[in-house]
Amino acid sequence: MTEQYTVQVFEQPNLVTVDSIDPNLVYVSVNGTQGTAGASVITGSGAPSSSDGKDGDVYIDVTSNAFWGPKASGAWPASPFYTAGAATRHVHTQASPSDEWLVTHSLGGRPSVTVVDSASTTVIGEVSYLSDTQVRVSFTSPFSGYAYLT
Numbered sequence: 001m002t003e004q005y006t007v008q009v010f011e012q013p014n015l016v017t018v019d020s021i022d023p024n025l026v027y028v029s030v031n032g033t034q035g036t037a038g039a040s041v042i043t044g045s046g047a048p049s050s051s052d053g054k055d056g057d058v059y060i061d062v063t064s065n066a067f068w069g070p071k072a073s074g075a076w077p078a079s080p081f082y083t084a085g086a087a088t089r090h091v092h093t094q095a096s097p098s099d100e101w102l103v104t105h106s107l108g109g110r111p112s113v114t115v116v117d118s119a120s121t122t123v124i125g126e127v128s129y130l131s132d133t134q135v136r137v138s139f140t141s142p143f144s145g146y147a148y149l150t
Contacts (some may be wrong), residue, residue, distance in 0.1 A: 004059065010093045013049060022100050030065045033099055034048040038056070039054075039058070040053065040057050041059075042060070042062065043061075043079055044060075045061045045062060046061045046062065046128065047061060047066075047076070048076045049113055050076070051135040051147045052071075052076075053069075053071050053076075055070070055073065055074065056070050056073055057069060057070060057071045058071075059071055060069065064083065065084035066083045066084075067084070068096045069081070085115035088107070088150065089107075089150050090103075090105040090107055090111070090148075090149040090150075091108050091148055091149075092148075094144050094146065096145055097143050098142050099138065099139045099141055099142040100137070101115075101125075102136055103134065103136070103137065103147050105135065106135060107133075108132050110129045110147065111135070111149040113125075113137060113148070114147070114148045114150075115137060115145060116145050116146050116148075117143050117145040123139065124141045127141075
């Protein structure tokens with residue numbers, strides 16, 4: 001028994017094809033003008049140069065797993081917005097009692113800070129971000145304990 005299928009083409013410029021194995025599959029190729037290219041994800045080794053990519057693109061440094069972008073006004077940001085596999089937590093041990101803790105970390109940016117004393121009681125302090133790698137936490141009285149940065 002031979003089955004017949006009817007395909008109607010309503011727009012002549014478009015190409016319509018019916019799959020011979022599965023007649024429920026219909027492929028339509030639409031002719032038209034090329035649209036504007038959108039943003040892309042591009043890769044390379046090392047930080048991106050100004051000649052890499054176009055505005056809106058994101059760049060991945062495959063050497064360090066750093067993600068840069070999006071590129072804007074022809075320039076990449078000064079530092080990556082994310083580094084895959086980078087440390088996501090830092091524990092600072094304050095062995096000697098002090099009312100001011102200086103914490104150096106490699107997390108970058110301004111991480112959240114949680115402080116506990118040697119009895120594991122959460123302590124509230126004043127957090128000051130000195131740089132992307134250094135935090136100062138000030139307290140009303142000296143004590144020892146741990147600072148958890150995430």
